[in-house]
Amino acid sequence: MIRVIPRLIFELVFLRPITLLVVGLRLKHPERLPKKGPALLVANHNSHLDTPVLFSLFSLGRVHRVCAVAAHDYWFGNPLLALFSKYVMNLVPVKRKREEGESVEDILANVFKALEENKIVIFFPEGSRGEPEQRSTIRSGIDVICSKFPNLKVCPVFLHGLGKVMPRGDPIVVPFFCDVVVGEPITGHNDEKPSKKIAAIFDELEKEVDRPLWH
């Protein structure tokens, strides 16, 4: 239990004030969120704030059961940052580049482990943040996870506005209200490729959001 204390303190004094007051969320369909793990929360990725925002969808009593996938080279680059990422942010490292002889399964081993521990895992299937407020194609990692866990509950979440608040390459935070639209969870991944299904769901969820021009 002691291990979750730094996580909770950081969440309470830093992450939640930022996501709820500075940013401000317009949450649609929160009842569709998974109540318990194992489950995967998949979202489009535009900003470093995406992860804290997705964490804030869970109550403080449950948030330590939620972890997020993060780039190994970035968040676990030095030992001190790695400690912070692991214990304070609840991040799960995934390598972005495969080395000789490594399979996709090897790279995703930490995600599998977290799911086997019945955790809710935040996963960005686009891989990286990309251009602000533009979706990029969903990569194959999600299909690999789903073929290993065919009955896994996968809950798609569409995020809008965080790329305006804090886009890639700009450390300054500019407040905007952001939209978080939770989709119906999908499960039973035998027929169609999950990556395709999720892309289609993102298309639908995107329509529920008023998007003022941002250019």
Place this chain on the structure above:
Amino acid sequence: MNQLDNFEILSASILGALILATALIWGLKFSPKQAEELKLRMKTWWYIFIFLLGGLMLPSPSFAICTGLISFLALKEYLSLIPTRRADRRVLLWAYLAIPIQYYFVQTGWYGMSIVFIPVWMFILLPIRMILIGETSGFLKALSELHWGLMINVFAISHILMLATLKFPSFTDHKALILFLIVATEMNDVFQYVSGKLFGKHKIIPKVSPNKTWEGFLGGVILTSTLFYFVGPYMTPLNHNYSLALGVCLAVAGFFGDLSISALKRDIGVKDSGNLLPGHGGLLDRIDSLCFTALIYFHFIHYFAV
């Protein structure tokens, strides 16, 4: 027992009205959908009441924080609603930073700076910051939309707090003065709505708002000025006749404040400005008339009573 002051009587009356309205919603028969909507709306009214009364009753600078927070949330809602340019991120940040500065000037009673900071200094500083970025495409549109947003959401709303710093020859009940502005503005909305529902026939400005009628507008003016004639002299330093005149001005200002935000939403193509206040819509939907009435109320009193 100590006698209640006017602020306490006004707060108690609002409390009574809220309890009555809540009892009516729970007691009367509505369709389930209607009842749920009304209950949600009522619940939000209670939160607004507690928020404002808490701000007024706790020691200073709680009301500055309270009104500053309203400005921040309203400006954020406004900027999330309108088209903005990616190049302007830092300009928008400057606009946000104007909020604590403006509220500092107001809170410290520095009247001159409170009045010129946004209309003069921000009027110069925003284009300077924008020029340093150098994006000319859409320059005028971005600049004017941002400055209008600051005027409505920060300059106008900060006038509510500015009332607290006015010094009158004999009147001292500033809390009553502030609460009466907010109550009268909301009552004017209600008076217009009810008169429109009961007698509304002739549309007044159908292109902006198809539901507004001449009967609603005039009913609002008559009832609000009656309220001002009888209650105004106790809540403000004005006598009956001046208070009546202010009532007419406030009713007209509230009407046009409301319609300005309606026109803005119609221009953008949204129904609600946001969803910050469940059952009401966004914050801008609620404070739309207040943005105009706060300015009129303050400057009328500043001119005639100080």
